[in-house]
Amino acid sequence: MKSLLCTLAVGAAISAASLSLPSTAFAEPANPECIAPAQPGGGFDITCKLAQATLAGSGAVSAPVRVSYMPGGIGAVAYNAIVGQRRAEPGTIVAFSAGSLLNLAQRKFGEYTEADVRWVAVVGADYGAVVVQQEGKYSTLEELVTAIKADPTSVIIGAGGTIGSQDWMKAAMLARVAGIDYKTMRFVAFEGGGDCATALQGGHVHVCMNDVGDSQAAIDGGAPLKLLAVLSENRLPGKLSDIPTAAEEGYDIRWSIARGFYVGPDVSDADYQWWVDAFRTTMEWPGYQDALAERNLYLMPMVGEETEAFVAEQVEFYKALATEFGLATQ
Template sequence: MPNTRPLRRGALTLLASLSLSLSALAGPLDKTECIAPAKPGGGFDLTCKLVQSALMEGKYISDPMRVSYMPGGIGAVAYNAIVAQRPAEANTLVAFSGGSLLNLAQGKFGRYNENDVRWVAGVGADYGAIVVADSSPFKTVADLVAAIKADPTKIVFGAGGTIGSQDWMKAALTAKAAGLNPKTMRFVAFEGGGEALTALQGGHVQVYSGDASEAEEQMKAGAKIRVLAVMSDKRLEGALAKVPTAKEAGYDIEWPIIRGFYVGPKVSDADYKVWVDTFNKMMATPAYAKLRAERGLFPFAKTGADLDAYVKQRVAAYRTLAAEFGLNVAK
């Protein structure tokens, strides 16, 4: 009977070397995962689904990206998990938003700050908007400001979220522009934008400090509302193209709500560069622009060092604002 042991040993050696070769070829774009730091259905989910579709349709990845959910603290739970437990996972992206940066500025992510992850790409943006009911006597921001100055007790701001949230900040900035101490403004917190818009149309609040894309979608659906101004650096595209920016209206208010991704702090420079290069290629295509617009996001594309500088500038600005408004600030 022939001795097959050398053959078996040889086959095993060949399999082992093939396995090593395949693992060496595996990179950040293999078996990808996107963590949405919230329950399914919200903005983080939308952000992950956007990049999931764009990467697959553009053939940047060969297997569909897995979307997983890690709710808690508008990103705090996911941030802590990636930094402390999964810092070197090159194929794992985590979604973040402007709300995440605001919470970082207020120390709501615990012991970690904006320097503890690697910021990869900002893939789209929404912007704050000053919204009133269609039946409102206020046709411009100047009309609203004049009414606040005349009698602050008659103007009630409605928003999704409590004191210190993004919507509260937008209301506070509007009140401040009118010369009112934000602490004294009349403010009603709702569970979300839908409830706030219903209250606005019912006359229970006079102003809603919401998001431009949300207002645009609600108007398309027949909501009786009017956008007085958008908190962007320039006029937006699409249905809101005729709406002035707050700056055009004479008030220095900007509130970008960016959406993007970061990876863990120990992801290698080479793998980080693969992601940055991939996002740069992907976001330059008309196909990506179409997917982004379908999800109600406006153009915003920053990657790598450019995004890192932007994030740190925004967090610093949020810290200053939070301190001005008497909120907690991260040390």
């Protein structure tokens, strides 16, 4: 069996103990805002709402965190707005994911690079998922792959983002280990995972290469969908323990997703440190792991300089992966 591995370069070795550093008191921003750079319902939305709930629950903030939406380019519009026009807003954090870093690796955020913002924290891990209709024709990942092999154009694959996005990459990786030319597959691009899930429910696509967090949230909310496989190394715990990994189905692909936040490049050191300390406090809060579990996310605590180093390493990793698939990185 062929194997293709795509996991976070760091994370598993990081413990909550690494967050236990002395906190320094700086002024709390008056009107904190979390920008989810996509439509409501996807992974960015979940990330912002996790921060909204846990920063308040842990007592790290006294003012409620407002969630706003800035869709476009799977994070590109928000990134350009923060770097170009909103560089020094102390109360504004923006959600990012592994998909954001993959896009930065391919220079999909225009002239800006990963060095143009200040990376605050990674607050949790998510995993890729293969999602189909609950009462659809596919019961296993093998059945789906067999259908694609028989006629790649007969299976409409939905993905958040265009060619080179992380959802596209998941499908391309699956095709490669299955011996399918990924260039022959039929793709439909959406702004985010929530839009793809809606299209899947309406029968406009046959499968979504989504993430566990937003897909299971939709299922928990009553959406008639199901996870065929998760792209994790091992089965996930709790209510997802019955979902096989892609490797169990014979297709050894893995896609881990860091979820976190950045601020503008001209945010002061004091304001940046306030957010670092706020997230450190929040991730040490006893209720934090329950909040992650409610959103089908998993512990991966990082703040400050550790986050900056992680982002730089991941972007280099994604540049190499993109090159493998013939995608531009310059």
